[in-house]
Amino acid sequence: xxxxxxxxxxxxxxxxxxxxxxxxxxxxxxxxxxxxxxxxxxxxxxxxxxxxxxxxxxxxxxxxxxxxxxxxxxxxxxxxxxxxxxxxxxxxxxxxxxxxxxxxxxxxxxxxxxxxxxxxxxxxxxxxxxxxxxxxxxxxxxxxxxxxxxxxxxxxxxxxxxxxxxxxxxxxxxxxxxxxxxxxxxxxxxxxxxxxxxxxxxxxxxxxxxxxxxxxxxxxxxxxxxxxxxxxxxxxxxxxxxxxxxxxxxxxxxxxxxxxxxxxxxxxxxxxxxxxxxxxxxxxxxxxxxxxxxxxxxxxxxxxxxxxxxxxxxxxxxxxxxxxxxxxxxxxxxxxxxxxxxxxx
Numbered sequence: 001x002x003x004x005x006x007x008x009x010x011x012x013x014x015x016x017x018x019x020x021x022x023x024x025x026x027x028x029x030x031x032x033x034x035x036x037x038x039x040x041x042x043x044x045x046x047x048x049x050x051x052x053x054x055x056x057x058x059x060x061x062x063x064x065x066x067x068x069x070x071x072x073x074x075x076x077x078x079x080x081x082x083x084x085x086x087x088x089x090x091x092x093x094x095x096x097x098x099x100x101x102x103x104x105x106x107x108x109x110x111x112x113x114x115x116x117x118x119x120x121x122x123x124x125x126x127x128x129x130x131x132x133x134x135x136x137x138x139x140x141x142x143x144x145x146x147x148x149x150x151x152x153x154x155x156x157x158x159x160x161x162x163x164x165x166x167x168x169x170x171x172x173x174x175x176x177x178x179x180x181x182x183x184x185x186x187x188x189x190x191x192x193x194x195x196x197x198x199x200x201x202x203x204x205x206x207x208x209x210x211x212x213x214x215x216x217x218x219x220x221x222x223x224x225x226x227x228x229x230x231x232x233x234x235x236x237x238x239x240x241x242x243x244x245x246x247x248x249x250x251x252x253x254x255x256x257x258x259x260x261x262x263x264x265x266x267x268x269x270x271x272x273x274x275x276x277x278x279x280x281x282x283x284x285x286x287x288x289x290x291x292x293x294x295x296x297x298x299x300x301x302x303x304x305x306x307x308x309x310x311x312x313x314x315x316x317x318x319x320x321x322x323x324x325x326x327x328x329x330x331x332x333x334x335x336x337x338x339x340x341x342x343x344x345x
Contacts, residue, residue: 007153010114013045016153017229018094020044023081024102025051031102038319041326042108046100049088052080066247075250082225082251083243089235096152098229104164105288105312105320107185108332113284117163118153119146120178120215121278125155128176128276136173141180159234160259160277162218164227164285165252166313169219170203171260180213185316187339192282193313204281218279222256227285237273282314311338 010016024032028051039046054073057080082099089097107113120141127139150156162168170177186192189205208214230238241263242254257263259277290310312318315338319326322335 007115007118009153010118011043011111013043015044015098015111015114016118017096017098019089019092020046020098020100021049021085021088022046022100022102023049023051023085025053028102034320034323035100035102037323037327038105041323042106042110042319044110049081049085049099051102052077052084056080063242063245063247065245069248071247071249079242079247079251083239086230086235086239086243089230089232090239093232094235095232096154096229097235098163098227099225100164100285101226101287103287104226104285105315105318106285107315108317108319108322108326108335109185110284113183113185116141116180116183116213117215117280117284118155120180120280121158121161122147122150122155124176124178124215124278125157125276127178136175138177138179141178142182144178154229156231157276158278159231159237159275160255161229162222162225162227162255162259162277162279162283163229164224164283164287165218165222165279166224166226166287167201168222168279168281168283170214170281171217171219175217178215179208180215181209181211183211183213186211186213186282187314187316188341190344191339201281213280213282215278215280218256218259218277220256220260222259222279223252224287225252225255226287227283228255234275237275241273286312286314288312288318288320315339 007016014020022035024035032048035046038044054075054077057076059067062076085097085099123139123141123144126147127137154161188210192201192205204212204214238255238258241258242251246254246263248254258273259275261272261275264272264274288310289312310321312320317332317335318338321338322330325335
């Protein structure tokens with residue numbers, strides 16, 4: 001499924017990033033065991049960042065505007081853990097880093113998926129003008145010339161690559177989209193089931209053929225930070241703004257607002273951050289739901305989980321659901337597709 005011209009650096013243990021970090025509460029040894037296995041079985045290496053419980057975050061360390069907000073303990077702990085990850089990126093002087101949460105899942109074909117994503121992202125950044133486009137533009141990677149890699153496989157002008165989320169929407173037009181058509185790792189439309197807290201997937205289904213993945217800027221309603229990469233520039237900006245200046249709600253919602261330019265409103269042009277954020281539908285990483293499992297931050301709600309069944313939205317050849325077969329050494333042909341074409345999950 002890889003497109004000619006893809007960067008082989010993505011095939012390394014850190015997926016073409018300088019480092020990968022996984023946020024994990026030390027008490028959740030079950031999640032650390034599962035992530036260790038998933039990484040080993042798919043050739044991915046990561047470092048750990050300790051998760052933080054909300055009651056371990058005293059009021060005095062919060063940014064000043066948080067004091068009159070009703071922020072849950074789960075959101076406080078999540079915020080601090082993500083700030084610690086950003087601080088580690090700065091302390092280690094990393095050029096790029098991928099930050100993962102410890103309850104996620106991905107397709108065993110993740111590295112070829114990311115090779116295609118890197119090609120699409122470089123094309124997206126190349127065609128993204130310095131000012132908003134005057135008209136809605138949809139480009140197919142299959143018809144675009146391949147751009148050579150820069151100093152990183154994904155280009156050098158991005159701030160955030162939002163690779164794992166509960167759901168997102170297209171930004172309001174005019175905007176730029178780059179499509180990856182005929183992607184066999186994308187579930188068919190009946191199985192593109194959105195998280196109830198996120199916007200519906202209907203625009204993706206109604207405007208693009210089946211098995212299409214679309215690269216675009218995060219739109220309103222992007223939720224969950226299951227997987228996102230940051231550049232060093234973005235790590236500096238994010239830690240400054242959200243570590244020292246403002247903390248008003250869940251980390252994913254603040255990151256979404258930052259990507260959408262909410263914090264630039266009313267700011268003079270020369271002082272704006274003008275973040276460049278890129279995401280994709282459907283995502284490449286998604287939260288895995290075990291039998292009766294739930295997030296440490298909040299339960300998913302909305303009847304999303306069938307508690308008698310393990311599942312991962314959007315991911316076809318799930319690493320987690322095929323872990324036993326992968327440990328046995330079964331090949332791809334012996335793995336279970338949890339969202340097969342012609343069947344609705």
